[in-house]
Amino acid sequence: MSVDLEHFWPLDPALSEDYWPTLARMRNECPVHRSKALDGFWVLTRYEDTWRVARDYDTFISGKGVAAVPFEESRVRPVPAMADPPFHRTLRQVLGPFFTPKRIEQLEPFMRQVANELLDTFASRGSCEFMHHFSIHLPARIYFEGILGIASEDVSIVRAWADTMMIEPHNSGRAWDEFGAWAQALCDDRRANGPRGDGDVIDALLAARFEGEPLSDYTLQGAIVNLTLGGLETTAMALGTILYRVATMPEVASYLQAPGMTKQKMATAVEEFLRYETSQPSIARVAARDVEIGGHLIREGDRVVLFYGSGNRDSAMFSRADELVLDRPIEENRHMTFGSGIHRCLGSHLALHEIRVALEQIFARITDIELDQEGVRYRNAISRGPETLRLKFKEKAK
Secondary structure (H helix, E strand, C coil): CCCCHHHCCCCCHHHHHCHHHHHHHHHHHCCEEEECCCCCEEEECCHHHHHHHHHCCCCEECCCCCCCCCCCCCCCCCCCCCCCCCHHHHHHHHHHHHHCHHHHHHCHHHHHHHHHHHHHCCHHHCEEEHHHHHHCHHHHHHHHHHHHCCCCCCHHHHHHHHHHHHHCHHHCHHHHHHHHHHHHHHHHHHHHHCCCCCCCHHHHHHHCEECCEECCHHHHHHHHHHHHHHHHHHHHHHHHHHHHHHHHCHHHHHHHCCCCCCHHHHHHHHHHHHHHCCCCCEEEEEECCCEEECCEEECCCCEEEEEHHHHCCCCCCCCCCCCCCCCCCHHHCCCCCCCCHHHCCCCHHHHHHHHHHHHHHHHHHEEEEEECCCCCCECCCCCCCECCCEEEEEECCC
């Protein structure tokens, strides 16, 4: 099924079926491309162009929308993603301390505990549907309990809202509003019962000030929704994609389970997995003034979709760009999976740590991992990962 580039659309089923070849074709033939779909927008697929636009926050702003496919109108605006300086700077200063490498390192014992509890539910059975038995629940529990400071009993309903937003963004207004109401209830409860003793994201947001005023309820909702989406969605998809490669590429399984595998080697491999297959492969900006890119005039008000995932496969930036090179040196692996510039993903350290710990615990408990279904279909959505991933394996002797 060939993709119609003239009317290129991120949710086109044809793109899902022919994903990487289509992006390679665009990098080679039309790296700065004007699609006629919707009201028209630009698509950038080369590393250099996407890197430049991501860092030029004065020219390419975020406050008018960052989703590759615009969400249905809602009163909830995800921030800091949809925020520009100076407000963006204030939000990052408030939230940043909860995502530092030191803070994330302190969560590692809890990460291992959660991973083992999830593995306990299926390791002895010799099979599982990985996405729903492990991949979705691990980052959700770590984020809810370790970062947000609340019980994870609402994970299922929050996942339903997130799925609607990712798969049907143009029909997601109700999901955004319900998600926002859920976030508001968290804030109201904390206001009524006072801050937690050790502090958490909700306490920090309630205590924050911008230009001397408390954050509005809409801002509080948007921040909690934004962080929750990031905490649940991209890591879950990344874990599914990695286990698919483990199950279908024997050389990958052998490398990751080889004797002498260290934390550093595993961390290096995780970075390469994220470069090779980006779980949130695109994001949007809006031009604040006329600007030229690649010989094309992008006018003020034009939407520009940056395909980070395509830039990560650009041979002008990466040697062996279309190969999974698990020992690719980190200093040479300047992938854009977490974005670039002031909007680089706040939770990047958390995601990297979660994925590494998850893989370490999985390989400590099970082996001989194989695919237990006929092929894998990737979801056609803003985020990218397997719809389902049924695996079979052997439990290691205790």
